Amino acid sequence: MAKTAATNTGFPGVEARGNSIRVFFMFKRDRYSYTLRLEPTRNNVKHADRLRSAALVALRNGTYNEADFFPHARSAASMAPGKRVSDLCERYKPLKAVDITPETQERYETALNICVTTLGGNRMVDSLLPEDIQKLRVDLIATRAVSTVNHYLATFSGFLYWCESNNYCRELGKHCVRFTKSIKDPDPLLYEEYLALIEKGCLHPIDKAAVTVAVYTGLRPGELCALAAEDVAPDFSRITVRRSITQSVTFKVPKTKKERTVLLQPPAREAMKVLVADAETRKAADLTVWLNRHESRIDHVRVLLSPKTQARKAIVNDYFVPSAWNTKWGNLVRRAGIRARPAYQTRHTFACWNLTARGNLAFIANQMGHKDYSMLVEVYGRWIDTESSRELERIWEGMQNMAQITPKLHQKVIEESVSC
Template identity: 60%
Template sequence: MGRERITGGLEAELAKHRGIEIHGGNLRIVFMWRRIRCRESLGLPVTKANIKHAALLRAAILHDIKTNTFEYGRHFPNSKHAGNYSSAKDERLGALVERYKPLKAVDITPETEDRYSRALNICVDLVGKDRLAGILLPEDIQALRAELIETRAPSTVNHYLATFAGFLAWCESNGYCMAGLAAACTRFAMSEKEPDPLTHEEFDQLIKKGCLHPQDRAAITLAVYTGLRPGELCALAVEDVDLSTGRINVTRAITAAGTFKVPKTGKQRTVLLMQPAIEACEVLMGIVAEHPKRLIRVYQNRHEWRDESVTPLLSPGTQARKRVINQWFVSTAWNTKWAAIQRRAGIRARRPYQTRHTYACWCLTARGNLAFIAKQMGHKDFTMLVEVYAKWMDDESPTELVRIWDGIRRLANAKINR
């Protein structure tokens, strides 16, 4: 490779300029960009004038590279390499992620910000803080996936990849890296775990044998008959309950760190209460009737929140023997209590979230309206119900035709008899 043999003054002229070669009888320029040796034929015959032109073009390219303004496609629009090289700015991942974090934090709560920050730091450390974003390839992201899954659970890896994909999408939109990197953050397929609802017999055992305190019996009854998420259940306040109309306003959830945020969907919702849930609320409200109100802060995101003065509906202080204790249950404390109740009841251990699945499955097997159940549970629509709880919907299918036919006959008879 290199210069082909030429004669006369052309060789002397060519010797004056570095990075100018002859290839296939035409001039070719050579330059380094992003640690890659680039060679581009100009399609010009070897003349003194063309050699000087090539030298000036190379000098312009080197200037653009030095000032971070070089665009491969602009200088070589017809090159087969133009689509392979990004016109991204030369920025290091470590610097970019520190710029991205405060911009992302505007839309999330402080605790979520911490989780995102940890995930981003891990991914950037594995890829390399000093790597230039503009030279990253989908292969680098695939290598990151492979390294993450070696020592972490698929659910954890998927969280990291989703967070990193958001960062890469921001880099793409701002021209710091080539397009397609965010799409390379493919999540790992996870085995779908079917809901494992309580049977009515198991629920009865929980209430009668597992619960030692009226607060526990009322809390589990409320969880099963409302389908609240555990974080929503533990964040309930007396002020959220309206016994006159049989409703609960779900306006907040509590995090593992004991901070408050808006519900998972970001929207408040109203849950209509069945009779067992109303009775459970009456018990819980009676237990905390003398408890003082607590000032809490509920975060919408890092920069938006509201302050509330409310009375915890479900408080560890009711049964606690210690002097210093949290006034609200957090996930770890509730998980511990739930596990002890199951153990005393002698039923198969489940996660606390299964009380939410129990509500959905009981409602579906009772032929509840899908749209109503989805609204009660805080879903956008009933698509998730169909996907997650199809088995419980199918359980009633043998009698469904009879029910529909009876309804049609009643409507027909009513119209005939008018």
């Protein structure tokens, strides 16, 4: 069947085709073509020309929505995969998912969906300007906390960098600038508060032992809840942190992806004996510990903290998750009559107490699972004594010893060289 010949209407990009009108235009190397079911009368042709001009303006402004201009026709170019922000995002999600855990994937997809909706999913990604990303930041921060917005921006910037690397757009990711977040000082327990917590707040020996271990090891809540009897040295001198537990009762490797050894101070040793004795009354279970999204291992262990130890209900969970531990911690704090703090402050307490006691920074950082001690300096700076006269005296004593030893070493070198 022969195609209907196009007739020139005298308006650029507007043709008469039989009993209809064809509108077409180019924008950034993409061709847009629509067929309007209108008789090619003079007035209808003028109407088509105005639609075409308005669509081009909207494309340049980044506000183009095909349904607003051509509700009964679709452009093959505008609907091609990878042209709209929403289409690209749906392609990006499964590609990103292979590198992250299912829990992280859920948080990533929530962040991406909110950013795409706020920015406009129907917009063409190559029409976006830095101004659009800056406007996205303004819209997000208007109703959300800084930490939440920064997570959204970090996630969305990854998507935009992916778009750039595939030549869908240029230099947009760098405009997802995170907001400056004030660093809140740690709020460690005073020793008197710790004693009140142990003596008044904790009515059960297991609670006393758990709080003592938390304060004297600096474990993260997820690490504490996943600690097992098999992770404790036979002489109770140390523990090996091998896993953590998430809110969805999923076991995974620690935050740094590496095991670490934590040496136990005397209070923690005694507390660990109580926890291990309780754990030995339970049978070991096979825990699936995820190393990454695709690999896991099986740990046959007895977890130290179990909700069943003090359970009043017939049916309870097998393991504590961070939120359950936070709830228990809140009850202990209220009963002790001390100022409320999140359970994570036990980790800060460990760091601050060790720093106040003039512990070695590298050692403390290693015990806490940090890559280096820069985090300690940044977060716990005011607990680090930088103006101690005792430190000056120690350094001076060392320098004097060095001054006495150096001449002797120099003389020894001379004597050895002569003898040779």
